[in-house]
Amino acid sequence: xxxxxxxxxxxxxxxxxxxxxxxxxxxxxxxxxxxxxxxxxxxxxxxxxxxxxxxxxxxxxxxxxxxxxxxxxxxxxxxxxxxxxxxxxxxxxxxxxxxxxxxxxxxxxxxxxxxxxxxxxxxxxxxxxxxxxxxxxxxxxxxxxxxxxxxxxxxxxxxxxxxxxxxxxxxxxxxxxxxxxxxxxxxxxxxxxxxxxxxxxxxxxxxxxxxxxxxxxxxxxxxxxxxxxxxxxxxxxxxxxxxxxxxxxxxxxxxxxxxxxxxxxxxxxxxxxxxxxxxxxxxxxxxxxxxxxxxxxxxxxxxxxxxxxxxxxxxxxxxxxxxxxxxxxxxxxxxxxxxxxxxxxxxxxxxxxxxxxxxxxxxxxxxxxxxxxxxxxxxxxxxxxxxxxxxxxxxxxxxxxxxxxxxxxxxxxxxxxxxxxxxxxxxxxxxxxxx
Amino acid sequence: xxxxxxxxxxxxxxxxxxxxxxxxxxxxxxxxxxxxxxxxxxxxxxxxxxxxxxxxxxxxxxxxxxxxxxxxxxxxxxxxxxxxxxxxxxxxxxxxxxxxxxxxxxxxxxxxxxxxxxxxxxxxxxxxxxxxxxxxxxxxxxxxxxxxxxxxxxxxxxxxxxxxxxxxxxxxxxxxxxxxxxxxxxxxxxxxxxxxxxxxxxxxxxxxxxxxxxxxxxxxxxxxxxxxxxxxxxxxxxxxxxxxxxxxxxxxxxxxxxxxxxxxxxxxxxxxxxxxxxxxxxxxxxxxxxxxxxxxxxxxxxxxxxxxxxxxxxxxxxxxxxxxxxxxxxxxxxxxxxxxxxxxxxxxxxxxxxxxxxxxxxxxxxxxxxxxxxxxxxxxxxxxxxxxxxxxxxxxxxxxxxxxxxxxxxxxxxxxxxxxxxxxxxxxxxxxxxx
Numbered sequence: 086x087x088x089x090x091x092x093x094x095x096x097x098x099x100x101x102x103x104x105x106x107x108x109x110x111x112x113x114x115x116x117x118x119x120x121x122x123x124x125x126x127x128x129x130x131x132x133x134x135x136x137x138x139x140x141x142x143x144x145x146x147x148x149x150x151x152x153x154x155x156x157x158x159x160x161x162x163x164x165x166x167x168x169x170x171x172x173x174x175x176x177x178x179x180x181x182x183x184x185x186x187x188x189x190x191x192x193x194x195x196x197x198x199x200x201x202x203x204x205x206x207x208x209x210x211x212x213x214x215x216x217x218x219x220x221x222x223x224x225x226x227x228x229x230x231x232x233x234x235x236x237x238x239x240x241x242x243x244x245x246x247x248x249x250x251x252x253x254x255x256x257x258x259x260x261x262x263x264x265x266x267x268x269x270x271x272x273x274x275x276x277x278x279x280x281x282x283x284x285x286x287x288x289x290x291x292x293x294x295x296x297x298x299x300x301x302x303x304x305x306x307x308x309x310x311x312x313x314x315x316x317x318x319x320x321x322x323x324x325x326x327x328x329x330x331x332x333x334x335x336x337x338x339x340x341x342x343x344x345x346x347x348x349x350x351x352x353x354x355x356x357x358x359x360x361x362x363x364x365x366x367x368x369x370x371x372x373x374x375x376x377x378x379x380x381x382x383x384x385x386x387x388x389x390x391x392x393x394x395x396x397x398x399x400x401x402x403x404x405x406x407x408x409x410x411x412x413x414x415x416x417x418x419x420x421x422x423x424x425x426x427x428x429x430x431x432x433x434x435x436x437x438x439x440x441x442x443x444x445x446x447x448x449x450x451x452x453x454x455x456x457x458x459x460x461x462x463x464x465x466x467x468x469x470x471x472x473x474x475x476x477x478x479x480x481x482x483x484x485x486x487x488x489x490x491x492x493x494x495x496x497x498x499x500x501x502x503x504x505x506x507x508x509x510x511x512x513x514x515x516x517x518x519x520x
Numbered sequence: 521x522x523x524x525x526x527x528x529x530x531x532x533x534x535x536x537x538x539x540x541x542x543x544x545x546x547x548x549x550x551x552x553x554x555x556x557x558x559x560x561x562x563x564x565x566x567x568x569x570x571x572x573x574x575x576x577x578x579x580x581x582x583x584x585x586x587x588x589x590x591x592x593x594x595x596x597x598x599x600x601x602x603x604x605x606x607x608x609x610x611x612x613x614x615x616x617x618x619x620x621x622x623x624x625x626x627x628x629x630x631x632x633x634x635x636x637x638x639x640x641x642x643x644x645x646x647x648x649x650x651x652x653x654x655x656x657x658x659x660x661x662x663x664x665x666x667x668x669x670x671x672x673x674x675x676x677x678x679x680x681x682x683x684x685x686x687x688x689x690x691x692x693x694x695x696x697x698x699x700x701x702x703x704x705x706x707x708x709x710x711x712x713x714x715x716x717x718x719x720x721x722x723x724x725x726x727x728x729x730x731x732x733x734x735x736x737x738x739x740x741x742x743x744x745x746x747x748x749x750x751x752x753x754x755x756x757x758x759x760x761x762x763x764x765x766x767x768x769x770x771x772x773x774x775x776x777x778x779x780x781x782x783x784x785x786x787x788x789x790x791x792x793x794x795x796x797x798x799x800x801x802x803x804x805x806x807x808x809x810x811x812x813x814x815x816x817x818x819x820x821x822x823x824x825x826x827x828x829x830x831x832x833x834x835x836x837x838x839x840x841x842x843x844x845x846x847x848x849x850x851x852x853x854x855x856x857x858x859x860x861x862x863x864x865x866x867x868x869x870x871x872x873x874x875x876x877x878x879x880x881x882x883x884x885x886x887x888x889x890x891x892x893x894x895x896x897x898x899x900x901x902x903x904x905x906x907x908x909x910x911x912x913x914x915x916x917x918x919x920x921x922x923x924x925x926x927x928x929x930x931x932x933x934x935x936x937x938x939x940x941x942x943x944x945x946x947x948x949x950x951x952x953x954x955x
Contacts, residue, residue: 440781452631512946
């Protein structure tokens with residue numbers, strides 16, 4: 086098994102480089118990236134196979150924890166919610182330890198009414214039976230086209246085959262099987278050295294896989310993310326931390342502003358590292374939180390970079406805001422602007438569109454105080470002093486990683502947001518998604 | 521001068537057919553469409569010429585009323601507001617009778633600071649001097665790229681030439697001169713028979729020109745609209761009626777969801793019909809209102825149909841809502857969805873995206889009660905009964921005029937909204953707008 090790394094510098098440099106990087110420490114932290122995705126932590130296995138939902142590719146995945154794992158989850162805020170999410174919420178109402186997650190791509194099982202509910206429950210029952218675990222310890226997830234019934238015969242066949250294909254190195258197969266229009270599988274894992282009182286660090290791991298790549302908007306996106314850790318952590322603390330960090334990662338990305346019916350992110354913590362349970366307020370927990378944020382932000386950026394038709398990853402930084410929520414609102418407005426995104430695609434440094442998008446974000450600010458930077462190049466200074474060097478601005482907009490910084494000079498709060506450019510390929514992909 | 525008609529059936533049937541229709545009564549009303557645009561009403565003249573802002577096309581327009589006209593206006597809600605709008609608001613604070621409007625395309629004079637303000641005031645002064653009218657009776661408007669200073673030498677030359685080019689048939693030249701990426705000039709005029717007590721109707725006229733076609737979103741859009749009427753009407757009543765009807769027309773269209781810094785709509789009422797002043801609550805005023813709504817909706821639909829890269833006009837009808845504002849919110853969410861708009865472009869009847877967009881609109885509703893129609897073809901019945909006839913649905917989505925009806929079955933309110941498809945040409949146009 087080769088080491089897989091996703092150094093920040095690698096994002097946007099093409100699939101090969103991303104997949105072939107070398108695992109390395111993350112500077113300034115107590116963790117480093119390792120291979121294995123969701124199967125990197127102890128006590129997890131996974132598989133991804135083809136069962137006949139999609140035309141050619143792997144379309145069903147299974148993630149299994151040997152021991153019952155504490156589970157935290159976040160679901161879409163869309164009022165139209167897909168059947169599997171209704172089922173999962175029902176399961177998690179009573180039971181917050183989970184042993185398995187079954188996921189299909191190619192069909193969202195959304196807007197499918199009573200039949201869809203029966204199908205989602207059947208996926209849970211069949212998976213529980215195939216693994217010999219209680220039904221209450223299985224979650225189900227679906228992604229793909231909306232408004233079509235699942236091909237249950239193929240899915241049941243797939244579910245029955247999956248247990249025999251489970252392996253400790255199956256994380257990447259699972260990452261591939263959950264892809265829809267994603268152009269590459271998204272996974273990451275960290276090896277984390279938790280500080281202890283005796284000076285000998287404890288080692289735990291976090292792994293994750295995710296898929297994008299259309300219908301990506303905050304709260305959350307057509308995105309699925311499944312995370313695993315062999316740390317031990319109480320469910321309420323896990324849920325609290327997970328929810329908060331999703332607010333800084335998956336809820337800070339946008340591909341097209343469309344929020345999906347199927348978004349979910351789940352984390353399983355099975356304690357198989359045999360490291361003492363993490364508790365709030367400790368140094369060890371602070372390191373774990375930082376590592377989890379790293380994993381979530383990295384997956385979020387991979388999703389933004391791999392937005393349908395995208396050729397660039399764009400980070401929007403809003404500084405000098407009166408509150409973090411206003412900074413987020415302004416950044417999101419820029420990130421969702423079709424006019425900004427097409428200008429970036431064409432490497433046209435049409436900065437007026439950025440200011441216009443902040444202008445209609447709904448926050449109160451004085452446009453005459455705004456400063457604008459592309460990477461570290463000043464574009465606009467206060468009082469509308471236009472500083473733009475068109476040649477250098479075009480150079481920056483021609484890169485695959487672009488940072489747009491907007492300083493409102495209204496306060497001290499800030500927020501980051503990630504998006505991609507809008508290309509003709511986005512239109513091409515989405516004009517014929519179902520064909 | 522040939523008769524120009526814009527029968528509803530003609531919208532979307534290509535420019536030639538739209539421009540070559542024959543003027544005809546609007547069925548069920550007391551008005552019919554006539555040629556002439558803003559110069560159809562008595563006492564108005566206009567001109568549109570090339571002054572050197574754009575590369576080749578006409579880029580500056582002038583609309584003049586012989587008599588001082590009562591003026592009502594609506595401006596963008598964007599916090600970043602272009603200099604000419606600041607100037608106009610200042611002028612309209614004291615003076616609500618206007619004799620002239622000068623408009624340039626090719627440069628928005630937005631985000632241009634103090635220099636931009638000076639330039640906008642200079643356009644007012646030069647126009648007033650060239651026409652020999654008071655400065656307080658001139659409005660100014662600009663549209664085009666943001667963040668560049670106006671080429672004032674060319675503009676002043678243009679302003680000085682314009683008065684000699686004014687004519688009673690210059691409406692179409694003005695309509696052409698305000699175009700940016702519009703593919704055809706947008707104008708309409710009505711001849712209106714107002715009922716009287718003695719049974720002999722009084723005749724008044726309303727004319728209008730408008731431009732789109734990117735940055736189109738409610739409240740308002742990168743859109744300019746200039747309307748004229750020879751009816752007499754008090755300013756407060758005119759403003760009230762105009763604002764309300766813009767809520768049902770220009771604020772019900774969306775091309776890309778981007779709100780511009782320069783949007784404005786202005787109406788001038790000069791009383792040159794010599795018909796007695798219209799007053800609220802009369803039958804005559806009700807007919808005038810209906811005619812004004814017709815003009816505004818027709819211009820709004822022309823803008824939506826001519827959205828950048830658009831190939832189709834799509835009407836979203838939300839029925840059965842608890843309130844009109846919820847109906848608007850749901851319709852707007854669908855109209856702004858890139859996923860819905862690309863599916864329509866590709867004639868892919870991917871109806872799940874429509875339901876998903878209603879789902880994230882923020883209104884409370886029960887998805888299981890929703891009915892969905894494409895034109896009159898049922899797609900979805902309550903309880904997620906999927907009725908779709910894919911062949912007929914594809915036929916409908918292949919047309920140039922499509923109506924999507926969403927019945928929420930939550931109440932009795934409804935709203936219409938107009939949008940267009942999202943094509944590769946939208947990306948092409950906006951990736952290189954400034955080149």
